[in-house]
Amino acid sequence: MRLRGAIAPRNFVYKRKMSLAQSILEGNRLALARLLTQAENDAQEGRAILAELFQHTGKAHLIGVTGAPGTGKSSLVNQLALYYRKNVDKKVAIVAVDPSSPFTGGAVLGDRVRMRDLSGDPGIFIRSMASRGSLGGIAQKTASLVQIFDAAGYEIILIETVGAGQSEVDVARLAHTTIVVEAPGLGDDIQAIKAGILEIADVLVINKADRPGVENTERALRSTLELAHPTKRIFRHHGKDMSISAPITDSTLWIPPIVKTIATEGKGVDELAAAIAKHVEHLQQTGDALMDRFLENIQRQKYEEMIEKVVNRDISPYEAVTALLNGNRK
Numbered sequence: 067m068r069l070r071g072a073i074a075p076r077n078f079v080y081k082r083k084m085s086l087a088q089s090i091l092e093g094n095r096l097a098l099a100r101l102l103t104q105a106e107n108d109a110q111e112g113r114a115i116l117a118e119l120f121q122h123t124g125k126a127h128l129i130g131v132t133g134a135p136g137t138g139k140s141s142l143v144n145q146l147a148l149y150y151r152k153n154v155d156k157k158v159a160i161v162a163v164d165p166s167s168p169f170t171g172g173a174v175l176g177d178r179v180r181m182r183d184l185s186g187d188p189g190i191f192i193r194s195m196a197s198r199g200s201l202g203g204i205a206q207k208t209a210s211l212v213q214i215f216d217a218a219g220y221e222i223i224l225i226e227t228v229g230a231g232q233s234e235v236d237v238a239r240l241a242h243t244t245i246v247v248e249a250p251g252l253g254d255d256i257q258a259i260k261a262g263i264l265e266i267a268d269v270l271v272i273n274k275a276d277r278p279g280v281e282n283t284e285r286a287l288r289s290t291l292e293l294a295h296p297t298k299r300i301f302r303h304h305g306k307d308m309s310i311s312a313p314i315t316d317s318t319l320w321i322p323p324i325v326k327t328i329a330t331e332g333k334g335v336d337e338l339a340a341a342i343a344k345h346v347e348h349l350q351q352t353g354d355a356l357m358d359r360f361l362e363n364i365q366r367q368k369y370e371e372m373i374e375k376v377v378n379r380d381i382s383p384y385e386a387v388t389a390l391l392n393g394n395r396k
């Protein structure tokens with residue numbers, strides 16, 4: 067902590083000035099905004115606070131919303147945020163990442179205007195992040211912003227990314243649930259297939275369902291999904307190809323549902339939120355199963371030792387997992 071004024075006695079200053087991290091944990095929005103800016107600029111002082119906040123993270127559900135420009139991502143994010151505020155009273159943060167637009171860009175302004183339904187609500191915080199230069203840094207910066215929101219008690223964090231390619235995939239990797247948004251009329255080739263982002267989708271949305279061509283889009287999506295997630299298992303038996311067409315009930319398997327929405331009218335938003343909730347449930351179940359298998363193979367005492375070290379920030383979570391898997395003492 068930096069001491070201001072040399073005249074003030076040390077203790078006096080110490081008692082009066084709450085650390086930025088502390089202020090953020092107590093819900094101070096100005097402090098939050100300040101740290102977000104520091105993180106976005108990758109400032110040195112921000113990094114230390116980020117490390118301090120790390121132990122308060124891990125509670126939020128991160129929802130990535132991605133897809134081609136103009137499909138209605140911002141409109142959907144707006145609707146989802148409203149849904150979570152109204153129906154489950156959760157604190158919501160929105161991180162809008164727009165690498166294609168400079169920070170004075172109209173797109174960012176447009177997003178702000180569209181998000182006016184949400185302004186003035188203390189349970190919501192919207193942050194538009196325009197890239198300044200390198201694409202590579204975006205995922206890292208987004209991760210920092212998300213970590214700050216998580217520590218600050220935002221339970222739902224919606225991350226909107228635009229553009230195609232690696233930056234999108236990197237950001238999607240951050241999210242627990244990734245929503246890929248399509249819209250009819252963007253040509254016969256579905257944008258997501260072109261960009262290869264269908265693979266990262268947990269939930270597929272066909273937005274602008276009020277527009278013509280919805281069925282075509284849905285058909286194309288379904289056939290692509292079937293290729294990626296076959297519902298039939300083919301195996302060889304006595305030299306013949308056989309198949310089981312009964313639905314696969316393996317609980318670790320997740321087939322992305324397709325949800326149709328009209329974001330401008332708020333239609334289909336409840337269904338989308340239900341699909342997201344189902345995915346959360348799925349993550350918890352498969353997570354628990356993984357955890358059980360993991361715990362079977364390591365000593366309980368050692369596991370707890372590692373947890374304590376991570377919480378005390380003696381070692382990073384990565385080091386802890388590596389140590390546990392290697393069976394080494396750290």
Ligand SMILES: Nc1nc2c(ncn2[C@@H]2O[C@H](COP(=O)(O)OP(=O)(O)O)[C@@H](O)[C@H]2O)c(=O)[nH]1
Pocket residue numbers: 133134135136137138139140141142273274275276277327328329330331
């Ligand atoms: N007809 C129709 N227009 C929509 C719908 N959702 C969004 N839009 C419009 O599509 C345009 C792009 O929306 P936006 O949310 O900015 O898309 P983004 O670029 O993916 O974030 C805006 O003019 C929206 O009003 C919808 O469901 N139906």
Ligand SMILES: [Mg+2]
Pocket residue numbers: 139140141177226228
């Ligand atoms: Mg947008």
